Amino acid sequence: IVMNGRAEYAAEQNFIKQVRILKLNIPHSNHVExxxxxxxxxxxxxxxxxxxxxxxxxxxxxxxxxxxxxxxxRLG
Structure with missing residues (x-):
């Protein structure tokens, strides 16, 4: 959530062109850890x-x- 807000702020400040927020429910795994x-x-x-x-x-x-x-x- 924090990073989503920072990405939106960065887009508003023209640090990046745009941001797309995807809501995903990714289970905690060894890879995520x-x-x-x-x-x-x-x-x-x-x-x-x-x-x-x-x-x-x-x-x-x-x-x-x-x-x-x-x-x-199944996202990549």
Whole structure:
């Protein structure tokens, strides 16, 4: 939810062109846990004080986990 609000704010401030919010119910899995751990270990939440939109860099092993999440949920 927090990231959705930040993405909408970024679009309003012209940091990004547009945002589409998708409501998904993705079950917590080992893949989700690995991605969450990576994000929490490498990034902090600046809230709405951001000056620009920062796209999180995803190393190949995290991209693989994200693709597995999409495949597991028939989204990719």
């Amino acid at each position: 690995k991605v969450e751990r990576y994000i929490n270990d490498h990034y902090s939440d600046p809230g709405f004080s951001m000056k620009r939109w920062e796209e999180w860099k995803k190393p190949p092993e995290i991209q693989k986990e994200m693709q597995a999440i999409l495949n597991d949920n």
